[in-house]
Amino acid sequence: ESLNAGCHADLSRWDKLFISLEDSHMKQNMLLESVRQCCGGMVSAKAQVEKLLKSALQQYMASLGSSCRAQAEQADLRLHDSMVELRREEADRERRINATLKRMLHSGQEENARLKRLEESLASLTAESQPTPRPGGWGTSGMKPLLSDLKGMTSPSDVDAVKGSLVAIATELQKVHLQLSEMMDQAGTLSNNQGDT
Incomplete structure (x- = not known):
């Protein structure tokens, strides 16, 4: 009986050990499954x-x-509008310059006609006052003979009329000179702007 009791005790100890091993193996499997x-x-x-991340990046x-x-298109549009506006301004400036030049040309033609008429009237007056021919031209060589012709005229009203015409012509010529200077400055500015663009 003591032998059976010892065997039984040994078996129950081994049973506990196997049960403990099985529990440990089961827990290990559970841990491995959890890790997986x-x-x-x-x-x-x-x-x-x-x-x-891929979707957000796309x-x-x-x-x-x-x-x-969109920004490039807006920049191109602004640049195109600026170029169109610049061309429009240049065209307007060119039209103004051409109109001013035409007015100046017309004014010059009128002044030339007035000078021609004045020369003809002076020639007729000097021919009536004295037979000596007067040197022609409106340069520095022709001003003194013209003044001497004016002094030699007998009619004071004719002299006053000629002097008034000369003063008016000189005033108009000064205006034309100023306009020409302004037009030359504008033409130079326009040429510089076109060269820069």
């Missing part, structure tokens, strides 16, 4: 994060590209 699940979850989470690149294209 965690690893699988991490892989899935990593894939989802990469997918989200959206950002598309938005950035469209924004850059």
